[in-house]
Amino acid sequence: MKITCLQCLAVYSIDDALLQSGPVKAQCPACQAVVVVQPPGASSAGPKVERASAASLPPMPGGERPSPPAAAASQNAPERPAAPEERCSRCGGLIREKLAEGGLCQRCRQLRDVQKINEEREWRVKREDGVILGPLSLAEVKKKFQLGEIAAGDLLARGEREFRLGSSYPEFLVFFRRPGENLQLKMVSRESRTGRLLTGIILLLVLGGAGLAWWLWPRAGVELPKSDPLQQMLAESPGDPSAPVADPVEVLGSARRLFWRGSRLGYLEADRLLKQVLRADPANREAVAAWVQNRAMLDFTREEVTGRKQALDIVDDALRRDPDNIQLLRARAFLLFSLNNLVEARELSMRIEARQPEDAETLLLRGMVMLEANTELALESLQRSLKLNPQLLLAYHFLGEAHIRQGKFRSALADFEQRLKADPSQIETLVAQARLYLRVGQFKEAQQAFEFILSADEQNIEAAVALAAIEIQLRRSPSRALDLLAGFLEKNKDPAARAQLLAQRAIALRLQGKPVEAQQAIAAAVQADPMCLEALYQRVVLAQEAGQIAQAVGWSTELKASLSNHARLAARMAELDYQVPRYDEASRGLRRANELDPSDLEVVLAHASLFLSLDDINQAYTWLRRVTGISPFIEEDFRHLRPYFDGPGFLAPSWKRIEGALSRYSDDPLAHALAGIVQFRMGRAEAARAELQKALELDPECVLANLYLGVMSLEAGKLEAAVRYLEEAHQADANSSAATLALGVARLRQNRADKAVALFEDILLANPADVHARAWLAEAWLARGKKDRALAEALKAYPIDRNHTHVCWLLFRMGH
Structure with a gap:
């Protein structure tokens, strides 16, 4: 619904879902007044305006706690003339800058720049192999025609219209002219009668000669040339x-x-x-x-x-x-x-x-x-x-x-x-x-195989990229990857290959905390090959992390045409919407990312943190509840090289939101559990343990806190502590597949495979398509020495997900 601030008359939108539990307070970003918003139909008197102090106001999402307005002067004090206020011509908010360009506030100028970028880049190209490029500007499309990157059979679309052949657009007609077409004869009308007569005679001669040639050609025994x-x-x-x-x-x-x-x-x-x-x-x-x-x-x-x-x-x-x-x-x-x-x-x-x-x-x-x-x-x-x-x-x-x-x-x-x-x-x-x-x-064998390939063919780009990615993603050694990439770049001069290598170099530098050098590497990669998707994705990541919102929005919009079904790109774009801010679009974007990859735990955590920062507790807890249904061993189950690697920095915006909300929800165990899980996923074990322990102090039966303290104890090899935490989580919520799975893994590592089998079978009884539970069940049967049953379970899991590393590893281990 729309609300109007009675203090400064600025108009804003508020989500109806926020009003389900009763009236809420919303702070006007323009004048710092607090508007008490009633649910629709509750009152016809309109929103009520209060003046709030800094102590009583919660901070706005992504911002600091506002300072209290100046106290009202006493009635006996002389009135002072009010200072002239300048308001934004777009949103009606108060302009705080001394010089406002075009009568717009800083946020609206930023939105205008983003919109201008998107309006100029309105062309999309669909190549014959199905790849879609764009959005591109008119100049960029013409440049690609000149370079031969767009063929005659490729299709073009302007804006959201349907794709058509490029020759149907007058803007590109010059690229489809045949040789000599620019030298066509044109009839020039003349006013004089003599000129018209001469023109007619010339036409008759030309037509007569053409007819005579047509009549004589077959009799001369000459065949018409055909395209072969x-x-x-x-x-x-x-x-x-x-x-x-x-x-x-x-x-x-x-x-x-x-x-x-x-x-x-x-x-x-x-x-x-x-x-x-x-x-x-x-x-x-x-x-x-x-x-x-x-x-x-x-x-x-x-x-x-x-x-x-x-x-x-x-x-x-x-x-x-x-x-x-x-x-x-x-x-x-x-x-x-x-x-x-x-x-x-x-x-x-x-x-x-x-x-x-x-x-x-x-x-x-x-x-x-x-x-x-x-x-x-x-x-x-x-x-x-x-x-x-x-x-x-x-x-x-x-x-x-x-x-x-x-x-x-x-x-x-x-x-x-x-x-x-x-x-x-x-x-x-x-x-x-x-x-x-x-x-x-079998990563060691894979590494040796790629090294052998490079010894035979030092220009093999797949082997070079794979070796660098193994060091970055699996061995967590970006310095070693940089050493390898330096040698590969020295030997390889092909532009497309260099772009891929430079993209890997940018990832390694970003993980080392060197964003400036990483951006330089990405700029060189895009210059070498403007169509290198890995480089384009890393360019978006670096721009977002550097706070370059307008550039990140423009680049991510371009990339969306080629990676329309990529969950992490959709999540990145949602995070950018949050920073603009466009909270509704951000929520829709994260929901879309979750639909594309329901097993991506970090997208679910990002969505929960978004609602927590907006003080929508019900929605935050709803998304947090989904964590109990996602395997906490997802990294182990899908341990492979990702083509578009994020690293722990993906959750950095989520942590900022949670950190700001914790001051308002310091006595909420689920808020602390969310903070602990996010810290754990970011690789901050000690900070994560402290937040999870705080959640247990507030609620000893907190499922999420017990679950992830148990998982952390498993990683540390503390099996007794892990079983204790996980049994608490399982008893508190027997329907949580994540808690049941983790308890089964802990029992398996305690050499209690019989108990592990029972737990895994409980999960499969409720959801026979749970590939994680079936993989661990196969491993439990193998631990009990029943290879036939283990092989049968693994073969049931494999058709469900052929990219499940744990299942593939089990089949290979059993000699299948």
Whole structure:
């Protein structure tokens, strides 16, 4: 509802939910008066205004306690003329600055700057690969057209309108003109009769000549030139058209064997050989099919799709001339798979398999396209392809991927090792092996694998970034990461790769408490690659932590187009709304972040702290209640490398809000419990323990305080104390899955697996989809020596969440 301050007539909004329990007091930010707001319909007399002292007023959210207004002068004192007051033309609040630009207060000027940034950046670009860029300004879009970063097939949208082809916008028409279009002849009208007559004669001559040429052209035996995508591809590719070509059959055999190896170097060499054959004989259908099929796998892991779309034009043109050619159809299916058009690729592969049921490459294709739809069928097809052609090493990669989808990590590792045995220099397989070790929580082995990759290929950016991230996120050693990154940056000159490395350097510097150097690293990263998402995210984080609200809002709005479903970005934007301040938007943003990732404990804590700072106790406790349903071992269960890393600084704004509210709620145990949990998540163990103990002094049955004191005791290895705290939490709230889970873990570490099993089964009885409880149940059965039951539980948990590190680690440990 809207309320008006009767002292200064400023108008504000207040949430109706705050009035459910009766009248509330709200302080006017403009004149410091206190407005007593009645619930709707309670009174028609309007809000009542009081003058408040500093001792009686709670501080405003995010601000300090206001100083008391000057005491009223006695009635006998002479009246003084009131000082002229200047009020903001936008919000009506009192302007306290001596010089107010444009008649606006400081907060409204800041909002105007943010709005201006957003209004100028109104263009969005949807690339052919599905990536959305923006919002961008008109100048930025034109610059991307000039640099070739926006292709003719990309779609553009202005504001919130639908995406259309760029050629439909007059602003970008100049980029779609054909050669010579700027030199079109224009008819110039003349007033004189002679001029009009000459113009007519010229037109008749031109039309007559065109008609005569049209009549004579077919009789002269000359064919009209047609656009040939194959000739266009060959013209764009380097090479000597007059160079002699060896026996085409032999060259095709060599290229096919290179394709079977499944390595990028092999694909590149096969591409070169096949282009030689095509230059000598463009009508060679086998060579066309082999080139298209090879091109599909050459660009399989790349985001850029221009080369594959050109290959699709080539194979479609060849199929128009020879629609039943089985090799061309198979090449097209490989290409559709590479372009992630799996439905059409599956349909086409079924047609091909019906005609070639015992062809190794056809079975390979069938296994690839059925990997997600039917893993069992994919495995069968891939194994048959290797039986028919043991040299088809590419099949081992997809066999490994199929076994990973089944949770058979040992089998996947054996597939990768079999491929490396035949080709030890296979970098792609080494990378897949290192990723597998990360997935199953074998971080030491993963680190060794990435180090080996860099020894063979020092330009491998994935290995370099992974090694730095392991030091930053898992080993908590940013100094070691900086040493590694310095060496990587010295060796790597590719702009996109340097941007990723500089983003990791910025994270390490931020964790070391060096924000200025971190911002310099991010500026260099964005300059090297303006589309590096990790760098753009860290730029938002650094701007927010530095208090650069307008810049952070603008940059986060730009990034939202590319990370629309990223929970932490949504939470960051909500924190920015709180600082503006826009409290309703901040609450909605945190709710959206929680919907995107319900297991993110820190987002729930941030939301609870927001309502506590706004003195909405009921909502604060409602969100705090959710903590009892989230596993306190979430970091252990999902211990992997995060692509957008926040670190403990994410909760810094939450702690500031809680710190300000604790003076008002010093006798509230839940407020102290919230403070303790936030401090614990920020890595401040001693301060957290003090707050949690304070909560227990106020309420010995406080579930949250007992729960997290028990968790902290578990981390410290104090099992008896942990069990004591956790039993108190469990008895106070038997429905709390977090308290039950933590007590079960404590019993398991006490070698009381029988009691642990009972506790974990209680959780699963209420929620069979609780993947955390099922993972710990599997570990409890394993501790009791019942491997079959443990494996069965782990295999039930794996399809629920294939990224659950604890489940993957258990399966790998049990040899699965």
